Amino acid sequence: MKTLVTYFSLSGATKSAAQRIQKLTKADIFEIKGEKNYGNYFKAVAIGGKEIITKEEPIVTTHIDHFEDYDCIILGFPIWYGDCPRIIRTFLNEYDFSNKDIYVFCTSGSSGPSKALQTIKDLCHNAHVHSAMRIDNQSDDEIKIWLQK
Numbered sequence: 001m002k003t004l005v006t007y008f009s010l011s012g013a014t015k016s017a018a019q020r021i022q023k024l025t026k027a028d029i030f031e032i033k034g035e036k037n038y039g040n041y042f043k044a045v046a047i048g049g050k051e052i053i054t055k056e057e058p059i060v061t062t063h064i065d066h067f068e069d070y071d072c073i074i075l076g077f078p079i080w081y082g083d084c085p086r087i088i089r090t091f092l093n094e095y096d097f098s099n100k101d102i103y104v105f106c107t108s109g110s111s112g113p114s115k116a117l118q119t120i121k122d123l124c125h126n127a128h129v130h131s132a133m134r135i136d137n138q139s140d141d142e143i144k145i146w147l148q149k
Contacts, residue, residue, distance in 0.1 A: 003027035007076035079108035104132035
């Protein structure tokens with residue numbers, strides 16, 4: 001089973017969590033980058049809010065070679081407005097996730113991943129979407145147990 005840890009990060013917290021998961025799983029790693037510069041937290045809140053209202057799908061500028069070779073995708077992002085950032089929707093619409101296992105992790109100061117997990121299930125209805133975890137101070141063992149669910 002070939003695994004890919006992929007993530008979108010603004011402040012670096014999600015990137016750090018992705019690198020930690022990659023180290024634990026020995027998976028490949030890929031950063032989702034977009035055309036927009038979301039800048040600092042306050043700028044990102046404004047831009048992210050506008051994207052939600054307008055239902056915009058921001059342009060993704062990085063692309064995965066040989067996506068079809070991966071069986072398992074571990075997808076991470078910060079929670080914006082209680083859900084995944086709109087750039088995640090663009091990313092999910094770019095690839096065929098049919099019959100792939102998807103694990104979701106997020107970083108957030110307060111919100112959990114339940115709404116984002118449902119969004120991913122709705123967009124990837126032919127995938128096997130497993131549980132989601134908000135990564136903050138979990139032990140390596142807790143992360144490994146989550147990935148075995």
